[in-house]
Amino acid sequence: MNQPYGSRNLPRTIALIGRYQSPEIAESLRLLARYLRERGVTVLVEEETAANIGKLAGDEHWVPGSFEAIGASVDVAIVLGGDGTMLNAARRLARYKVPLAGVNQGRLGFMTDIARDDMLTCMEDLLDGRFVSETRMMLDAEVLRDGRELASNIALNDVVMDKGAIGRMIEFELYIDGEFIYNLRADGLIVSTPTGSTAYSLSANGPILHPQVAGIALVPLCPHALTNRPILVGDQADIELRITHATDCRVHFDGQLTVDLVRGDAVRLHRSQYSICFLHPPGYSYFAMLRQKLQWSARPKGT
Structure with missing residues (x-):
């Protein structure tokens, strides 16, 4: 409120x-x-x-x-x-x-x-x-390679893993709170906060989330299987993406910072301890x- x-x-x-x-x-x-x-x-x-x-x-x-x-x-x-x-x-x-x-x-x-x-x-x-003040949640993300942290950052809008410049689909596994959810073949995946739900996620047919919703949207980018639909999870969920096949792959933080990924890399995300206060x-x-x-x-x- x-x-x-x-x-x-x-x-x-x-x-x-x-x-x-x-x-x-x-x-x-x-x-x-x-x-x-x-x-x-x-x-x-x-x-x-x-x-x-x-x-x-x-x-x-x-x-x-x-x-x-x-x-x-x-x-x-x-x-x-x-x-x-x-x-x-x-x-x-x-x-x-x-x-x-x-x-x-x-x-x-x-x-x-x-x-x-x-x-x-x-x-x-x-x-x-x-x-009036309004608090918006943020995401913490870390990139792991061979079990070691390669990079980390925070995002207010979204963290996006995509296929990179070559244009071939990537394959990755999605885990939520340690549970295997699915293996996705797609152009990528958007992990969005409520603030980011009106950004890239919206153009990918993701849901609009009111800023007071305590949730994180997972929105596939051009999935090969049309049954892969956007999922909304709680804001306390631990999310992990594990790359199983990719010729070229990247992860983006708010569309402004980019890290190149290779097969076997993992991206872990969760709600950040930091939030941002907007004044309206x-x-x-x-x-x-x-x-x-x-x-x-x-x-x-x-x-």
């Missing part, structure tokens, strides 16, 4: 994060930073963002900071961009329990729900404690967001 952010959590130090060298984001960041400083807020700008904005907008005397510095010192981080920018910030800041609010400068923006034109009006609500403006509704983004009940063009 969404909870009021509350007057006891009024932010006094705010970080601004943006990833792309975009004139629109540079303009929005300058405007937002000026507004926050006028309200007496200390502003910290993520160091790569500061470098990019500086190149675009001239010397603004930013106070740059690493993600580690942001995690250690800020009350709220505001992400300017699209969902990809938010995903990166979430993975980097989850361990520090920094709440995130998003200004949508991308396309769909399922996680960045503040419209650019409403940015300053929404900031008044944020600074006055009228935003007053009146936010998950279903209203879906109606808008997915154009539910939209009138056909030309009528």
